[in-house]
């Protein structure tokens with residue numbers, strides 16, 4: 562076995578980096594502050610106050626809610642949202658409409674007379690346009706582009722925003738989940754997002770508009786039994802990062818929304834869906850997996866998943882406000898974390914601590 566060694570060059574770089582950082586923070590900071598104190602005629606002792614003040618500014622920066630950054634005018638701006646049948650998409654369509662946007666509400670079940678599409682249509686507003694849109698279908702996405710082009714007041718000025726919201730969820734340990742489980746979730750969550758974004762980008766670039774992708778906190782960190790979902794959402798994050806970088810030169814801004822647990826507020830994972838999935842997972846697992854893990858372990862996982870269903874935030878307004886900010890702020894953020902405190906802390910710790918320590922805190 563090859564010994565675990567660090568190349569000499571890499572080691573030297575790491576040591577050098579630590580030295581520079583130590584010198585900069587340990588000596589550079591007081592030195593620099595002394596310099597400014599002398600420059601402006603303050604006493605040397607004010608340097609201590611300076612350090613305390615810097616620290617205070619930092620703490621305030623972390624603690625104070627986002628400063629207002631100005632908004633773009635909303636009138637005459639059109640936004641397409643996918644997955645408007647239920648949940649965030651349905652609520653967002655109404656919310657954006659209420660604040661003055663013209664909404665193209667893509668619904669999976671419009672042609673089948675789904676409740677969400679029917680209710681949005683019954684608003685009978687010029688600014689609420691409901692269309693059939695299954696994000697896994699090339700044909701329906703192409704038809705959606707045509708529909709949007711035809712219904713834009715000034716097509717040459719493009720489409721202001723796309724919100725990739727359509728999504729499906731699931732659970733199940735890796736040894737229970739079939740490859741088809743992985744593919745089904747990725748088809749909607751990841752390839753659906755890629756397909757819709759690519760189709761609408763020419764219109765979005767015309768408007769120097771916005772792409773808003775609904776990923777998840779599970780697009781930044783993984784938890785046991787959610788690998789199918791997490792993979793698809795990590796993919797959305799990677800896609801959004803590339804897109805953001807490629808779009809700078811076009812003036813298009815890309816934002817990712819990473820909600821924590823809002824399961825209780827939406828239709829993404831109902832008790833019924835969990836039960837259907839659980840049945841399927843157990844039946845399709847190999848004999849050896851059933852035997853090794855055991856029915857008790859599996860039943861416990863299902864109970865855990867069901868308890869998760871009742872644990873989330875019931876008010877979606879955090880999510881709706883963040884999506885609205887991403888669409889209408891002059892300076893939208895790259896990432897938004899609408900979340901409760903528990904998951905916010907867990908996300909920060911998991912993405913900043915060494916993995917072994919984060920696992921020790923949360924998983925063992």
Ligand SMILES: NC(=O)c1ccc[n+]([C@@H]2O[C@H](COP(=O)([O-])OP(=O)(O)OC[C@H]3O[C@@H](n4cnc5c(N)ncnc54)[C@H](OP(=O)(O)O)[C@@H]3O)[C@@H](O)[C@H]2O)c1
Pocket residue numbers: 643644645646647648649650668669670694695696697725726727728729730749753775776777778819820821822823824825827828829830873
């Ligand atoms: N709720 C949460 O806790 C949470 C947390 C983080 C991220 N998210 C993300 O938020 C987004 C919205 O989900 P939600 O929580 O509002 O759940 P939801 O109520 O289930 O909404 C998702 C909608 O997308 C639709 N959809 C499914 N497959 C589609 C397809 N192929 N084409 C078009 N639409 C399709 C669903 O229709 P059907 O119901 O008929 O399948 C549903 O109406 C998803 O991307 C989800 O991953 C949710």
Ligand SMILES: *[C@@H]1O[C@H](CO)[C@@H](O)[C@H](O)[C@H]1NC(C)=O
Pocket residue numbers: 669695697698699
């Ligand atoms: C969405 O489109 C896919 C691929 O074309 C198809 O397999 C699926 O049945 C469609 N879903 C609905 C609800 O129409």
